[in-house]
Amino acid sequence: MEKNKQPLSIIKIGGNIIDNPAELTNFLADFSKIEGNKILVHGGGKSATKMAQSIGLVPQMIEGRRITDKPMLDVVVMIYAGEINKNIVAQLQANNTNAMGFSGADGNLIQSTKRNHPTIDYGFVGDVQKVNTPLLQTLINSGIVPVFCAITHDKNGQLLNTNADTIASELAIAASEVFEVTLNYCFEKAGVLTDVEDEDSVIQQINSELYSQLKEEGAIHSGMIPKLDNCFNSLSKGVQKIKIGHHRMLQNKAALHTTITL
Ligand SMILES: Nc1ncnc2c1ncn2[C@@H]1O[C@H](COP(=O)(O)OP(=O)(O)O)[C@@H](O)[C@H]1O
Numbered sequence: 001m002e003k004n005k006q007p008l009s010i011i012k013i014g015g016n017i018i019d020n021p022a023e024l025t026n027f028l029a030d031f032s033k034i035e036g037n038k039i040l041v042h043g044g045g046k047s048a049t050k051m052a053q054s055i056g057l058v059p060q061m062i063e064g065r066r067i068t069d070k071p072m073l074d075v076v077v078m079i080y081a082g083e084i085n086k087n088i089v090a091q092l093q094a095n096n097t098n099a100m101g102f103s104g105a106d107g108n109l110i111q112s113t114k115r116n117h118p119t120i121d122y123g124f125v126g127d128v129q130k131v132n133t134p135l136l137q138t139l140i141n142s143g144i145v146p147v148f149c150a151i152t153h154d155k156n157g158q159l160l161n162t163n164a165d166t167i168a169s170e171l172a173i174a175a176s177e178v179f180e181v182t183l184n185y186c187f188e189k190a191g192v193l194t195d196v197e198d199e200d201s202v203i204q205q206i207n208s209e210l211y212s213q214l215k216e217e218g219a220i221h222s223g224m225i226p227k228l229d230n231c232f233n234s235l236s237k238g239v240q241k242i243k244i245g246h247h248r249m250l251q252n253k254a255a256l257h258t259t260i261t262l
């Protein structure tokens, strides 16, 4: 019989929260109040785009993934693994949360392979292959709160840019072998909406059938497509619960949000 697994909350925040200092501070204070085992995964795509443009690079995204040549890789490593990750860790420490910041290379926590696409050259973009679950478990059991950025490595010395939603999803899948995982995607809206312009149109529960229908109608588009694809993949591979919504849902269980079901 399977042993009772301890709960683990994995929370992902994206560029719109990170790019707004007041919102980020608010979020990190709330995150610190969450009891029990937790992991934070952050993106930062918006800040990377701004930095890249300021030095004359032309950012390009295809299907939610950034085309990452060598100059762009240098930017994303500096922004994600450097500026954003270290600032988040420092703010969490100020909130008495014993956070530790990681890229996938640290402790070989997330190994990936360079994306090999038949027609598109994504450059230095990684698809996750393996998570070092025993180390992750040791860190969490030692009271550390791991904070992951969107950088992984290929174990041959190459850093790779990896979508932060995918990192959260792959960590959740791996961790669900040893924990009972709830995955929370926090962004600036109240949940998955039937009308992106109407905050009152939150879909409280979405399954793959409704998702296909709304995608076809054009009601779900852009960044929400890879996010939901990741959700269905995680649920089918053992993640117990997934929610999408504003970070107020972490504190206030009654706050509107979307629950994903298969
Ligand atoms: N039906 C929908 N409901 C909510 N957001 C949607 C929907 N369809 C598209 N979106 C867009 O998806 C975005 C979230 O994805 P993304 O930009 O990748 O966010 P993050 O960086 O926070 O992960 C929202 O800002 C919104 O513009």
Ligand SMILES: CC(=O)N[C@@H](CCC(=O)OP(=O)(O)O)C(=O)O
Pocket (backbone or CB within 6 Å): 013, 014, 015, 016, 042, 043, 044, 045, 046, 048, 064, 065, 066, 076, 125, 126, 150, 161, 162, 163, 164, 165
């Ligand atoms: C390969 C790839 O697309 N990587 C993403 C990683 C950051 C990210 O996912 O940030 P958000 O969560 O803020 O969108 C990128 O560079 O935009």
